Amino acid sequence: MHAQHTRRLLLAACALAATAGCATGPERNPADPLEPLNRATFRFNDVIDRHIAQPVARGYNRVVPRPIRTGVANFFANLGTVPVMLNNFAQLRFADGMSDLMRLALNSTFGVLGVLDIATPAGIPAHEQDFGLTLGHYGVASGPYLVLPLFGPSTFRDAAGFGVDQYASPTTYAEPRARNVLWGLDFVSTRARYLNATDLLEQAALDKYLFVRDAWLARRQSKLDEDRPQALPDYDAGGAADARPGTESGQGARRE
Template identity: 65%
Template sequence: MNKNRSAGALAMAGLLAIGGCATGPDRNPQDPLEPLNRATYRFNDALDRAVAKPVAKGYNKVVPQPVRTAVDNFFANLGDVTVMFNDFLQLRISDGMQDLARVAVNTTFGILGTIDIATPAGMQRHDQDFGLTLAHYGMPSGPYLVLPLFGPSTFRDAAGFGVDQYMAPVNQTEPATRNTLWGIDFISTRARYLNATNLLEEAALDKYLFTRDAWLGHRRAQERGGQEDELPQYEREAAPGQPQGK
């Protein structure tokens, strides 16, 4: 994708500008590419501030809540198809059959998934992707990696993301339809997380470290089916090259 190549070039330019930071004994061993990741994070953050966040705010202002909920449900139903495939790949047959039933019920009786009938009926939604499938079969995550436009990942999960995108129902449609659905899904998702990012903006934190460690902790919890990792006290830490408390 040309956008990804351009983003990667900008991220590399950022890396050259900050080549001396985040080195030495304080570097997190899970994040050996921290200078590059920080550059990509800044690129993503700038793009979010300039484009995604204003569009998401406009979407919330203009589109009524019932319509936003229907859009969220529609894309969640499409996402259940990919989850179902990964359930079966991991031999989670019961979960896979339940997700198959969810898709069938919501697509037929829920008007193409715009109404979530399955959840109130007791059909639990699961959360699986091909990165977790690879983890299930013993593949290590590899280093943390911030993807241009798409955000936090690891080497393994970036590869898994590509497979999930290949399997996704949206990507089986004509390019014009696919691109339109991509855009609507992106705006809908960004709008749903406005409050969370507003809280992050207000906190006196190194946003990069917080995002990285929260995401890695969440992925570890998904892999083992246990509790989330406790996050460090970021208010006592500073970004590389910055004074404490900034």
Template identity: 80%
Template sequence: MTHPPPRIVAALLLTPSVLLSGCATGTQRDPTDPLEPLNRATFRFNDTLDRHIAQPVARTYNRTVPRFVRTGVDNFFSNLGDVPVMLNDFAQLRLMDGMNDLMRVAVNSTFGLLGVLDIATPAGIAKHNQDFGLTLGHYGVPAGPYLVLPLFGPSTFRDAAGFGVDQYASPVTYAKPASRNTLWGVDFVSTRARYLNATNLLEQAALDRYLFVRDAYLGRRRTQLDAGKETPLPDYNKDDGGREDGEQ
């Protein structure tokens, strides 16, 4: 079984736009979501797994793993993720962005000890966020209907097709099966742990969490396609009291 990069899971389930957009409510069917009954059932399935498995594991990870280790893990997987980002930059003929991301990978993979240390960002080498779904959109491929993927959350027909291409571009895919599966698992837990506080905010903000996440996801994807402009990810690591969710 092939899995998309786990960082996509949290990015899709808990996009920053969820926290920036208004609360979507009402029963009128959205023309972008003709599969709403099926999508809602999948959303409930994903939510059940998240509440009973992913969140408890993520909280345990936050409590037991030192902060500096978690930062190194995040940096390592972020560096791996820059490889498909770079390839999609070049595919969209964003040559300057592609060279920028190539430099990020080179600097962090060498001086940053395989990406455990993020040397590139303090050096002024910006991080971008691209994927093959955005590349297809860049060339005019329509998004198609909204689609909630089992385990992996909000998507569209176009973005779901893009997942597979990005998977082949990821260096993790070419590791030996045991190593690859371990890396996927660690990346998933690390990513989920970062977004625990975003989950708390979502619970408080949304009357209908399905509509809230759907509209936020579709809005953010439209924003990303707007001349390549991206919505920066907030730092969910700290709550209002400065304590990470899951830490004592």
């Protein structure tokens, strides 16, 4: 789950850089009214990342053999299937929810608590869902962009959703000492897999804050849009006046 989310965020960022470049003008994005505060938090997170997270992640990659690192990543991805599954059911995506349940059952048993990913080769795909997307699915507005200390990009809606997802995570219910170890190991494992992404970001972005913000917001919006019915093209030679309801032109006529 974490791997797919980060990979797609990076791809979205690269696409934004290639098509539009990095916005450096004085105009403030209306989705980011808290930009001064967010920039300060972003700088704080960047200092923590440079001086603590990255060195620890590099050490982890040097010391821990690749097969073990893969097993650790698989283990946490399997735990992450639980809130994904619950959010799919909450959005009435029953097929995806049942797929998540099958994936969780297969990897937790034959995959030795998820250390081995048996489900993917078996044709059971992983999904991305969280409670922020569930709220968006039911029409809750995202609210302003918000950079969270240590956790990074979010919005008011997604920050609230993140808190709810923690209650759905099995790690939350572990004994406190074990829970803290699991949280720390998950963070280091995730950060270690994307050290190269940091180098790419450094090279591509004139303003890292804008680069990350715009890519993250675009990615979240695409997740909300991807399962919505797409408007059919209007093949009627009569034009927009005869367009059927549900097409783009028909929607446009109603908006007017």
